[in-house]
Amino acid sequence: MEKKRRDFMGLSLGLFTAAGGIGALYAMKRTWDPLPSVKAAGFTTIDLVDAQPNKLTVEKWRGKPIFVLKKSADMKKDPRDVVIGDDHFLVAVGLCTHLGCIPAYVGDEHKFKCACHGGEFDASGHQIFGPPPSPLVIPPFTIDGTKLVLGEAGPEFNKMKDSGLIA
């Protein structure tokens, strides 16, 4: 019994309201976004000038542990190393690529050993034993003198990425 033109008005009102609803949903999506202060905290600066060879330091970046290991003379160089002057560093996210536990560094063996399921990584972060499927992740970094800024992709990082070393 409803004439066609009655539906037209109701339909156009409904569509217009839906458009407004999408606007409201957009505002709600933006409310859910990470806060500027959280995104800003996504950058950490580490000064490497006082790093000791074969002594692991653990920094924090975006809530995650970051392994910084200055390689001693007898440790093998690796294309994944972060090079500052003559010094080679392992800079990697300190989470086992198997299931995310933090592997412990055994200085005498130049190895990282994960207690959870026995995985092992060498001093350049490559997986050498056990379940880990890939090397330790290298975070985006840029070099500023003797300082390392994590969170920002600099030319050295991009070169590694292009060579497929980040994995």
Add this chain to the structure above:
Amino acid sequence: MAHFDENAKPFSNKWLDERIGLNTLKRVLNTEYWIPKNINFLWAMGMVLAATFGILLVSGIMLLMYYKPDANLAFDSVNYTIMSEVGYGWLWRHVHGVGASIVFLIIYIHMFTGIYYGSYKRGRELIWLSGMGLFVAFSAEAFSGYMLPWGQMSYWAGMVITNLFSMGSLELNGIVEWIRGDYVPGDAYLTRFFMLHVLLIPLAIIGLIVLHFGTLRLPHVNNQESEEIDFEESAALWKAGKRKESKVIPFSPVFLSKDVFVMGVYFILFFYLVFYHFEFAMDPVNFDPADGLKTPAHIYPEWYFLWSYEILRPFSKDVGLIAFGVAQAALFFLPFIDRSPNVAPAHKRGLFQIWFWVLLIDMIVLTAMGKLPPTNPTFATIGLIAAVLFLALGPILVVITMFEKKIEKGA
């Protein structure tokens, strides 16, 4: 055992109807929920309230993501994080603050509409009572919500209102401390009012809304002449296509279309206030962080509580508390103290019409006096007269309605 058609396609109309009575629901709640045709825009206030409650709920949910219910963190979580860091946080805060204030304007309009047209009488008593229950629930929700930004007004309003529970000369200070969870409004007080505001009272409000709708369905909505309509007769006329002759319209889509139009006008006002004119809802005093060692020069509740506040003030401590209690309860009894059998709009009820306007103006006077400092003797006197008048209006109504001339049918 219900009958199920094996050939009905899953989630089709027939399939759903067999399982959840979809068609019956549609008829009862929408297409055959008969609303009188003889209504004006005031009849849309109920839906406006539902929409505003919905807006408060959604904006509240957004705020809840970032608000920190801790006496040390609350103020900055609102005024820094939400207002400047969160995407559109300022929008939700303004919407929530303005909405909380405007909802009471609509509640009062809705209430006075009911009083004017006698919508609390003849089978509609429970609608009135559940509505008054909603008024109390919304008041508690507003009060608990106002605590949360933990500004100066939050703290001192909390201090003053919880002090009322010492019950005057009874000096029940233990009860006051128990309510607060501390000697003064502090962290414990804030977090428990947070619980009330976010969980308990909203649940009560939702329950009361369901009750309010439930008690409305059988008696049906009232109309501008308060005429007792034969809904079956009119429904039959409508269904026969005689829409002009029928005294009713279906809720959906006819009544709804008027509702939506009124809501449109309302939202223009609402958002104008949200963006351009919000100080009445976001008082500057509450932008000073709470300080237990410094009282603001002027403490006052939000505008919708001022009439109650003013009844408290002119009397001595105990008399004031009793007057306050009586005033809160008085309106609940309206269906029962109106002794007249007439169900008619106020302008047809002789003295009742005068009583109505006196009530309205008295409440506005009480509201105005409640905001003013009590030190001015003229305002204090006006406030006293208005408070006494309010309390007298109950007994006066009994007398007026007992002697009200019965309106003959068709008059």
Add this chain to the structure above:
Amino acid sequence: MRELKILAVVVFFSLLTYYLVEPYAHSQMHKHVEGHNFVYTGEADIEECAASVKQCKAMGIKTDKAQARESAKKAFWSEVKTIAALKGNATAGEAGFAMCMGCHNGSGVNMGGVVPPSLEHAGALYDKNYLIALIKDPAMASNVDHKYKDTMTHPMGSIKTMFTDNQSIADVVAYVMEKKAGEITSKEAYEEACGRCHAMRYAKLTQLGETPKFKYEKDALAYKIKVLDEQDAVKAYMGKLPPDLSIMIRARSEHFMKTFVENPQSQLPGTSMPRTGLTEEGYEKVKAYLEEVGDPSKPKREATGPWVLGFFFIFTILAYLWKQSQWRDLH
């Protein structure tokens, strides 16, 4: 139409209630204070003294002390006027300014309860008359002389021994107005005019300036202690810690802020906050920073408002057309 009449009644009573509860009530709660548009001729100060003389008379108290204050103020500001009429020589004033740098050197050292403010943009921020008055007698100029038995004990009180003749004052002020009047950002304006007493936590500013980032918690805590020490010194000097101004722009009306900054005594009689001497432009710069920090959503709000209102206008029109189409055949 009856419905329009009903609407008119509802709107009338709503607006009446609004008027009584907001504009009217607030006018009763806060008496209107007249500002002087950031002109510093002592008019406000002398008026205050005259008012207090009147009050003493009304209360039957002896008026000699109040009257002495009034005459002292009149004499002070008339001398300021004399100095203002002199032609100041900026080159000669440079040597005088070197004396100022003895304390106003940006070293951040607390002197007598407060860190002397930077004068880097003093010519852009402050009023010429005020600067003259300040050098003549800082307590009198900033209208806090009621705190001191002898205004020489003001932290800057000894300056009158350093600038003994009016011409030297005129010269150094001319220097400041000419050479220390460069472009200033609103943040710099805030830091110079207000920052050494008022913290602003939302902008990470304390009385010691911007809070640096620390890697180690120990260093962060050590800095915090430095800040607390400075706050204690300011508190001892002022009587209480000057409030954090992060959200002050929303906690006070526009008129209050304007009149208060121009002359704190006008809104909070007896306060120990000194007059800042900002010009109108200087005040607008400070206000802009207060708004930037305290009401950062204002630009977004004003940009979004028209869109939302426009949406609902169209919504209402469409809703009206739908309603009409539903109700057309019913009456």
